[in-house]
Amino acid sequence: MSEGSLISQRFGIHQARIGRDFVIHFYGSSLQKFLGIDADINTAKSSDVLPEIVGIERIINTIIDGGSRETSIKRINRIVDGPLPAEVFFDLFIINDDRGDDTAALVIRDVTGETLIRQSLQQRRNEIHLLQQDLSEKNIQLMKSQKELRELNKGLEKAVDNRTRELKESIEFSRRLFSQTVNSLMSALEKRDPYTAGHQQRVALLAEAIGRELGLSEHAIEGISVASRLHDIGKIYVPSEFLTKPLGLSEAEFTVIKTHSSVGFDILRDIEFPWPVATIILQHHEKCDGSGYPFGLKGEEILLESKIVTVADVVEAMATYRPYRFSSSIESALEEIEMNSGILYGENVVKTCISLFRKKGFKWNA
Ligand SMILES: [Fe+2]
Ligand SMILES: [Fe+2]
Secondary structure, X not given: OOHHHHHHHHOOEEEEEEEOOOEEEEXXXXXXXXXXXXXXXXXXXXXXXXXXXXXXXXXXXXXXXXXXXXXXXXXXXXXXXXXXXXXXXXXXXEEOOOOOOOEEEEEEEEOHHHHHHHHHHHHHHHHHHHHHHHHHHHXXXXXXXHHHHHHHHHXXXXXXXXXXXXXXXXXXXXXXXXXXXXXXXXXXXXXXXXXHOOHHHHHHHHHXXXXXXXXXXXXXXXXXXXXXXXXXXXXXXXXXXXXXXXXXXXXXXXXXXXXXHHHHHHHHOOOOOOXXXXXXXXXXXXXOEOOOOOOOOEHHHXXXXXXXXXXXXXXXXXXXXXXXXXXXXXXXXXXXXXXXXXXXXXXXXXXXXXXXXXXXXXOOOO
């Protein structure tokens, strides 16, 4: 084997010659080995060892004649027999190399390595393409899910908004209904005793103002307002002629009138107010020194709310016309509570009430 042939093999080139009879003349043994045939044979019919040539015989003759320079068949693929059958790829060239011996050069270039690399690259590219496709489908799915989620969220937000609005409306309605009920109860009493019409409402206005001035919470002030508007509800059980009597009441009649705070308690005790309304009413005629009724409670035993209602009640009653007494003035009402501050009435409450009238200009609207 020549040196040139070794180099050729190294670069995957195998050579032979082909004649007009389409018989292949081998030299060396590299092409035989490459094609997986007996290395000792020198000639072979091309249709036996390279059937790819069948069909291009006329072109081969034209090349041998010098009418054409070369032809080629690319990427021929075959399984070569051997101890280990192997798949090979090769390009086949028929070339006129001007030997003038009625043959042409037959050159085989082994492209197995690069073809396999190319195939594997293509396979990798296909895999990547599939992965990208999968990824993009997942992305689309994700975007769809996100959109669905956003829509779901929007729906939820809307439902929560609607429910919140309904709830607010329902709370507003309940508050209105509650306030209307309290006012109805209030006017039920005042229907029997027209002289005290508006008394409880005015007591409520003053008691709320005292509570606010004392820094009580809005919730506590609301409780004081409700208790004030109902504080004399127990008088519903007192005969109306006692209530409207122009002159002094007998002791027996006064005893009946005095039941109104416990009767008020009994009427309201089973209502689940969020404030101690019934107890505030029960204690609204108690006095700090224990001289009040029904229990003669003292100082700290009396609820602050009751002390507030008591002061507002006394001031309103004294400042307003009553059948059994001519109207005194607000000033004499304030003098009365000031004189009895800490004795009958809570000191802080009295101080706050006086400051409301004298310094803050508190007035009941006409
Ligand atoms: Fe009363
Ligand atoms: Fe009263």
